[in-house]
Amino acid sequence: MSDDAPDSPTPDWPTPRTPRAEVRERLLTAGAEVFAEQGVHEARIDEVAARAGFSKGAVYSNFSSxxxxxxxxxxxxxxxxxxxxxxxxxxxxxxxxxxxxxxxxxxxxxxxxxxxxxxxxxxxxxxxxxxxxxxxxxxxxxxxxxxxxxxxxxxxxxxxxxxxxxxxxxxxxxxxxxxxxxxxxxxxxxxxxxxxxxxxxxxxxxx
Structure with missing residues (x-):
């Protein structure tokens, strides 16, 4: 192959999904931290999600409320x-x-x-x-x-x-x-x- 040949395009592989059990554990860990720091009443779901590295939707996908x-x-x-x-x-x-x-x-x-x-x-x-x-x-x-x-x-x-x-x-x-x-x-x-x-x-x- 000539050195001047264009590089082959990099395959657009999908990002692996985080296992559900890991998502849940990370959310529980983040919840414990946020509740202890901010109080249960003041703590916001989106803060728990962000601390765990997910969107708020991940919380409601794993917990009903x-x-x-x-x-x-x-x-x-x-x-x-x-x-x-x-x-x-x-x-x-x-x-x-x-x-x-x-x-x-x-x-x-x-x-x-x-x-x-x-x-x-x-x-x-x-x-x-x-x-x-x-x-x-x-x-x-x-x-x-x-x-x-x-x-x-x-x-x-x-x-x-x-x-x-x-x-x-x-x-x-x-x-x-x-x-x-x-x-x-x-x-x-x-x-x-x-x-x-x-x-x-x-x-x-x-x-």
Missing amino acids: KEDLVAQVMQRATNLVLGSLRELVRADIAAVDIGDVVRAAFGRNDQSAQFALLSEFRGYAIRHPEFLPEFVRHRRALHDGVLELVQLWFGAHPDIDPGMPLEDLSTALIGANVGIVFDAAALPGVDPGEVVAGLVEAVVRRR
Whole structure:
């Protein structure tokens, strides 16, 4: 072929479509960021879409409404917390190691970001009573999930006396975590994961 021959035209290949599962995950991640930064009420759908790199239409192709997106972001946040705990908390963990396992679980997640998001969900539920049952459902799922893990571990260690009903212990652990993160500004240097791990270690006593 002569060097003077014109270049062959470049084929106009179509841009590959982003898999739907990836689109949805990016929208959920963006939603969590925008809701935490701007508040659920003030956050705009087009801002969530832009943060994820899509048009507003992508949001409504994956979620029926803003409230549906909020609910799914909340579900994702719950799943992330429980997923981290379920990966680490196993029945065969020795009593001397359980505190370190709790510390490791807390170290996997940004507590400040999670609490900012939780606070926005709680405030939104207070101002929109029709959304409160959805908020309660997700919080109940978290409590039930933590209780399941507590029962799993103590059930495998009948020689350990928690000193209280396991339901109360689960509630106390979650309440301690939420309370410490809530008061973080007034408790500089206090690590909620360290405190919760210390509570676990305090109740792990031989019968």
